[in-house]
Amino acid sequence: MxxxxxxxxxxxxxxxxxxxxxxxxxxxxxxxxxxxxxxxxxxxxxxxxxxxxxxxxxxxxxxxxxxxxxxxxxxxxxxxxxxxxxxxxxxxxxxxxxxxxxxxxxxxxxxxxAFGHEQPFWDAVRRLPAKQARVVALRYAGDLPVAEIAEVVGSAEGTVKAQLHTARQRLAVLLQDEEGGR
Known part of the structure; x- marks a missing residue:
């Protein structure tokens, strides 16, 4: 490109x-x-x-x-x-x-x-609500700190932290369900 x-x-x-x-x-x-x-x-x-x-x-x-x-x-x-x-x-x-x-x-x-070994994680991320998926993608694929994520998405840092926290909790459930279903 x-x-x-x-x-x-x-x-x-x-x-x-x-x-x-x-x-x-x-x-x-x-x-x-x-x-x-x-x-x-x-x-x-x-x-x-x-x-x-x-x-x-x-x-x-x-x-x-x-x-x-x-x-x-x-x-x-x-x-x-x-x-x-x-x-x-x-x-x-x-x-x-x-x-x-x-x-x-x-x-x-x-x-x-295919993301290799990360595929189940990113599949789960794409099942999150859009705002949560965005902050997770920026944090883990983009390697951005919370302050920069807040600037990108136009939210307060506290909001981004809360979205990341909620997303992590939801991902833990989704990934555990995925693991249990195998």
């Missing part, structure tokens, strides 16, 4: 033309794309869908780079946009899946990308 190469810019990044991606944005993208993808992938469960969401978030940052680049933490802005896009996409996909299920008269089993 090299935005410079995708835009056909090669080594001319920041060459001063309007079409060129500023060097600062290219560096920002290179530094942040992996961690942003990890968070969205944890929430989405599908690499292709997650990559699309992340690309859209970075495209929006690029389009607004003059403002976003001046922010204290543009990475948190991009993560917020990516999470909002992922949440919207999940809602839309969920509605589509329910419609297909009703029409087909059978349950829809989502296809998930």
């Amino acid at each position: 090299d935005i410079g190469a995708a835009a056909g810019l090669g080594d001319d990044v920041g060459a001063g033309t309007e079409a060129a991606v500023p060097r600062a944005f290219a560096r920002f993208y290179a530094d942040q794309v992996t961690s942003t993808l990890a968070v969205v992938l944890a929430l989405r469960g599908h690499r292709v869908g997650a990559e699309d969401v992340v690309q859209e978030a970075f495209l929006r940052a690029h389009d607004r780079w003059e403002q976003v680049g001046r922010m204290d933490r543009p990475d948190l802005w991009v993560q917020r946009v990516a999470l909002n896009l992922a949440t919207s996409q999940l809602r839309r996909l969920g509605a589509e899946a329910r419609a297909v299920t009703r029409l087909a008269g059978r349950r829809h089993e989502p296809v998930t990308e």
